[in-house]
Amino acid sequence: MEVHLLPVLKDNYIFLLHNPETHTAIVVDPAIAAPVITKITELGATLIAILNTHHHSDHIGGNTELLNVFPDLKIYGGKLDRGRIPHQQVFLKDGDRLDFDGQFGHNSAQVLFIPGHTHAHIAYYFAESNNLFCGDTLFGCGCGRLFEGTPAQMLSSLQKLAHLPDQTLVWCAHEYTIDNLKFALTIDIENLALQARMRSATQTRANHQPTIPTNIGLEKQTNPFLRCDRPEIQTKIGFTEPVRVFTKLRGMKDLYRA
């Protein structure tokens, strides 16, 4: 399967998954419909599914229009999002497997329940191709704000993602990497991998390229929210218990202006 990244709105990414053999496509978090329709037309594919990670408008805004254009598609979301995702037909829980009725070749996705940003948030993990679509939970060198969940929930959701293989490609729904790196460098000052990442991300953005996808290995080396068990972070924050470290770190990030 191919992943096409569509930059939309201020800093959102929509992901269009395309199987050239079956001429079918799946879209993750369509904030808006128009660029998705354009890309699908260009690919000569049929849209068979919308995968929503959570109910926020910048992730579901294109649902209705896409369903009008492709009336046979199925709309997937977390079961706790019932009533909040327009036209949701499939209500998913942790561990569910999606095979798209064979319409997307041999690709299948596994559902990971990762509450924190919202209490219903889920991710879609395509193990065969090493792709993770995690919405607003894990970002490049950062994590989502806590709108509905607790710090303990978010930390355990992030830890769940951190247990995926290092080479897993992480497709985050926003381009927040540079601001996140600036904040991370105020905390994890001596981290050479983090410093190197800032240099390469700066270059990437100067070339108007996305910093997404990132990968789990890089996040574990550089993302402070995945490093709450590290002595150097704990010393800087003044706590040792990971949930307390995470809570303080998230609070500091909420107040941080790059």
Ligand code: ZN
């Ligand atoms: Zn959101």
Ligand code: FE
């Ligand atoms: Fe968002």
